[in-house]
Structures are given as C-alpha cells and as structure tokens.
Amino acid sequence: xxxxxxxxxxxxxxxxxxxxxxxxxxxxxxxxxxxxxxxxxxxxxxxxxxxxxxxxxxxxxxxxxxxxxxxxxxxxxxxxxxxxxxxxxxxxxxxxxxxxxxxxxxxxxxxxxxxxxxxxxxxxxxxxxxxxxxxxxxxxxxxxxxxxxxxxxxxxxxxxxxxxxxxxxxxxxxxxxxxxxxxxxxxxxxxxxxxxxxxxxxxxxxxxxxxxxxxxxxxxxxxxxxxxxxxxxxxxxxxxxxxxxxxxxxxxxxxxxxxxxxxxxxxxxxx
Amino acid sequence: xxxxxxxxxxxxxxxxxxxxxxxxxxxxxxxxxxxxxxxxxxxxxxxxxxxxxxxxxxxxxxxxxxxxxxxxxxxxxxxxxxxxxxxxxxxxxxxxxxxxxxxxxxxxxxxxxxxxxxxxxxxxxxxxxxxxxxxxxxxxxxxxxxxxxxxxxxxxxxxxxxxxxxxxxxxxxxxxxxxxxxxxxxxxxxxxxxxxxxxxxxxxxxxxxxxxxxxxxxxxxxxxxxxxxxxxxxxxxxxxxxxxxxxxxxxxxxxxxxxxxxxxxxxxxxxxxxxxx
Numbered sequence: 001x002x003x004x005x006x007x008x009x010x011x012x013x014x015x016x017x018x019x020x021x022x023x024x025x026x027x028x029x030x031x032x033x034x035x036x037x038x039x040x041x042x043x044x045x046x047x048x049x050x051x052x053x054x055x056x057x058x059x060x061x062x063x064x065x066x067x068x069x070x071x072x073x074x075x076x077x078x079x080x081x082x083x084x085x086x087x088x089x090x091x092x093x094x095x096x097x098x099x100x101x102x103x104x105x106x107x108x109x110x111x112x113x114x115x116x117x118x119x120x121x122x123x124x125x126x127x128x129x130x131x132x133x134x135x136x137x138x139x140x141x142x143x144x145x146x147x148x149x150x151x152x153x154x155x156x157x158x159x160x161x162x163x164x165x166x167x168x169x170x171x172x173x174x175x176x177x178x179x180x181x182x183x184x185x186x187x188x189x190x191x192x193x194x195x196x197x198x199x200x201x202x203x204x205x206x207x208x209x210x211x212x213x214x215x216x217x218x219x220x221x222x223x224x225x226x227x228x229x230x231x232x233x234x235x236x237x238x239x240x241x242x243x244x245x246x247x248x249x250x251x252x253x254x255x256x257x258x259x260x261x262x263x264x265x266x267x268x269x270x271x
Numbered sequence: 272x273x274x275x276x277x278x279x280x281x282x283x284x285x286x287x288x289x290x291x292x293x294x295x296x297x298x299x300x301x302x303x304x305x306x307x308x309x310x311x312x313x314x315x316x317x318x319x320x321x322x323x324x325x326x327x328x329x330x331x332x333x334x335x336x337x338x339x340x341x342x343x344x345x346x347x348x349x350x351x352x353x354x355x356x357x358x359x360x361x362x363x364x365x366x367x368x369x370x371x372x373x374x375x376x377x378x379x380x381x382x383x384x385x386x387x388x389x390x391x392x393x394x395x396x397x398x399x400x401x402x403x404x405x406x407x408x409x410x411x412x413x414x415x416x417x418x419x420x421x422x423x424x425x426x427x428x429x430x431x432x433x434x435x436x437x438x439x440x441x442x443x444x445x446x447x448x449x450x451x452x453x454x455x456x457x458x459x460x461x462x463x464x465x466x467x468x469x470x471x472x473x474x475x476x477x478x479x480x481x482x483x484x485x486x487x488x489x490x491x492x493x494x495x496x497x498x499x500x501x502x503x504x505x506x507x508x509x510x511x512x513x514x515x516x517x518x519x520x521x522x523x524x525x526x527x528x529x530x531x532x533x534x535x536x537x538x539x540x541x542x543x544x545x546x547x548x
Contacts (some may be wrong), residue, residue, distance in 0.1 A: 009357045009360065010357070010361070012353060012354070012357055013354065013357045013358065013361065013367065016350065016354045016371070016426070017370060017371070019423070020371065020374045020423070020426065020427075021374065023382055023385035023386060023389060023423070024374060024377055024381075024382070024385065026385055026388065026389060026395065027381065027384070027385040027388070030388065037388075037391075037393075038388030038389070038391070038394060038395075039388075039391070039393045039394055039395070039398075078287075079287045079288055079291060080288070082284045082285065082287060082288055083285070083287075083288030083291070085284065085285075086282070086284065086285035086288055086289075089285075099292075102292050102296050102297070103292070103296075105296050105300070106295070106296060108476070108480060108528065108532065109480075109525075109528070110480055110481055110483060110484035110501060110524060110528065111481070111484060111501075112484040112486060112500075112501040112504045112505060112521070112524070113303070113484070113504075113521050113524055113525060113528075114299075115508075116303065116504055116508050116517060116518070116521050117299030117300060117302060117303040117521070118295075118299055119508060120299065120302045120303060120306050120514065120518070121294075121295075121298060121299045121302055124302060136295075139291075140291065140295035143288070143291055143295075147288075197376055200378070201375075201376070201378055201379060203378075203379055203380055203487060204484075204486070204487065204501075207487075207505075207509075208505075208508065208509070217378070218378055218379070218380050221378065221380040221381060221384060222380050222487060222491070225380065225383065225384040225387060225491055226490065226491065228387075229387065229388055229391070233381070233384055236381075237377075237378075237381040237384070237385075240377065240378055240381065241377060244373070244376040244377055247376065248369070248373050248376060252369060
C-alpha cells in the first residue's frame, strides 16, 4: 500500500466523519449565538441556556423522559436477561428458532407499525394513554435488544463451569446469582445501555401512544421544530449531546475494562 | 446436560418473557390485522382493502414510498461501503467505529431540526451556494433534502453490519486472489464483495424498512411533498382517526417488510452474530 493511497483513504474517512458531526456541532455552536436564527453567529451568549433552565415545563419533560428511560431499561434488562436464559435452556432447535424469530419481530418492525399496533392494543385493553402506556411500550421495544446482547454471552459460557458449580453443591439460585449472572454481566450491561439509548431516542412509538397529558423530549422537540427555529432547542441539544457523550464514553470504558479484566470488573460493578 | 435438566424444571423465571411475547409481539400484530377489516364507523368490511387496491392515490403513494426508500438505501450504501472498508484498515477500527456510530445516540429529532437550520432560506448551505456563485436555492422541503437527511441519519446503521462482515473476512482470501494475478477490481468484485454480501444485505434490511416509515422527516424536512407509507399511517391514526384504513396500510407495510426480509435473508445468522458482538 503506497503512502499516497493511504492518505486518500483516510481523507474519505475524515470527510464522512465531518459530514456526520457537522450538523450536531452546528446546532451546538448556535446555542451560544445571540439573536434567534441559525443563520449568522451574532456573538456569544448564555441566554438560551438560561431560558432553558427557567423553562419549568421543559425541565419536567426532561425528568419524565429520564424516568421513563431508566425504569423501562431496568425492567427490560431483567425480563430480557431471564428470557435469554430461557431461550438458551430450550432443548429443541425449532422452539429456540421460533422464540428467536418472535424476539426479533419488534427489532425489525418499523416504528410506526409498533406505535400504531400498540395504540390499538392499549385502546382495546382500555389502558389510559399517558405515562403508563409510554413506559409499557418502551419496556416492550427494549426487551429484544437486551436478549440479543445477553444471549451470546450465555452461549459463550462453558458448561463445565456450571457443572463444577453444581457438583460443588450450588442450588439453582446460587448457580444463577453467583455463577451465571457475574459471567454474563458485560452482556447485561450492554443490553441495559442499548435499552437506555433506545428509550431516550424513541420518537415514533411514543408519539402514537402518548395521548394528550404526557410528553417526552422527542415529542416536544418535534412539536417545537414544526413551529420553526427556536434557539432554546439548540441549547437543549447541547445538553443532550453532553449526556450522550458521557454515556458513550462510559460505555466504551466499561467495555474495554471488562474485556481486559472481566472477573474483577464484574465483581466491582455488582456492588 | 445435568444443568439443563435442573434449570428447565424451574421455568417460572421464563414467564415474564413469554407474557411479553404474547402481549406485545403477537397480540398487537393480530389486532392491527383485525382492525384493518373495520371501517371508520366500526363495521366489519373489506372496503379498506378495496379502496387501497383500486385507488390510484394509495397505489402511487406506495410506489413513491418504495422508490424513495430505494434511493435512500442506495445513497446510504454507496457512502457506507467504502467507509466500512477504509475503517477496517485503520489502526484503531473499534474507536473509529464508535465515532461513526456515536451520532445515532443523538436524538433523531435534533438532527432533523439541525437540517431545518442548515437548509433554510438564508441558512449556511445557501450561504455556501451563494459564495461559490450558484446563488441561493430552495433546499428545505424538497425531495433532495428529504433523501439527504434520511441518508445522513441511516449511514451508521449501514456501516455497522458491513464493517462486521468485512472485519470477519479472512485476509488470506484477498492475498490468494492477488497472488493468483487478480487486479484490484477483480479482487473486489469477485472475492471481497461476495464474501461481505451478508453484511450488505443486513445493512439494506436495516435501512430500507425504516425508510418506508420515516414520517417525522417527511413532515419536518420533506414539507409533506413526499408521502411515505409511514406518513400515511400516522395521518390515518392521529389526524383523520380512520384506524381501519391506517391498519390496512400497516398490513401493506408489514407485507413489504416480510418481502424485504426474505430477499435479504441469505447468511443472516453470520451477520447477526457479528452485530451483537
């Protein structure tokens, strides 16, 4: 590979990289601009952030969104992990494949289909639209990704480890809590993170099942963006970018760390 | 073996997951199909399907939606394949991959909103066009801006599966092909591309299906000029409240999805393993 060739390749990668990040940086830069358009930078100001923090409605929506994300990802992680254990324990190949296909239906379904069908479902069961319906939907669409993250870890676990534990007299609960869960913890953790981002990112499903009283950030941004430019949204995007950055960096380091010292890392995190 | 017998005897822990499958996977789809046989007044009817398949508006809308999804997928693929390929040859591919994927963690609506600013009448894109002498154009609310923004949003979802299959590619195949005298293009078209096809298929699957249903982009960026299947469903469910017709379009979308899954399903297991790593 010649040096010149190498440079061209990197240039392309940088170009893609710049195109991917430019709009996000653009948003954040204008969150510090005076004036109220995203056309010319009119000088530095914190005022949009001040507006943002004074906007109690938006803060409440932000907290609601966070609450839904945390609750739904914790519950989805528990149900998904147990589901992955169950799928792994099925003895017939056909049962396993059926379960995996069913599991993947919500992964590949378009958001509008999930949203519309859940809306019919909640209406049929007379579940009021609002916090509860949004939470249930978020749990529902986060479960399959948790299963997909946890299952490879379970399959990777050697059966002699479990046999040894069983031979040494561990009962089912001890086997699960002291051997299996610590071993698959990295998978559980990735599943949890993915569920969290799915929930924070979701717009379409929430938009269908949210009803009138309850709103999440995505839905709020949508309705504000339809009215045009408002630099308060830019300020919000600055904060959300920071949050995503923290999540990503945390996720990356936990991944790297657990790859290197899996045992110590899992033990530390369980505390 | 001993363990399997032990654990499978106690299946109580599996109940929540099975309940989830029943209530949130099977039931909603059945309800959607059921609903598609009712008209706006709640009477059982086949009229929704008759209307759908006899009306030019609906059929044209479907064709349009598929056409735009195709264009979006093509644009995404053309940008993503070289990206994934180059990515694999960098020193720190995992770090680069993370950087490429990171924008997906920024809320979709915020990214769409950024383009409202960028493409606006006197926005930065038009300032650039004026600067290089083309002069300002109507960018926002055009078909071009819709495809551009949709491709922008989907690129990471295409890069990831392609990268996974490229990184799994055994380099000795490439070396063997070169040693046997193949040119760069022959090596690519006869060896590298066929071997990474599962990743491409997974990527197409990951991009095409959502592209049929991106209703927020058609509203915010496309200015309602492009009506996708997703837009139509949203319109019927939340604006005109004709759930029967909305469900009918939903069933069409599900059928489209199944067709795409079948077309792109070769060697799926390998890529899925790669995606969940």
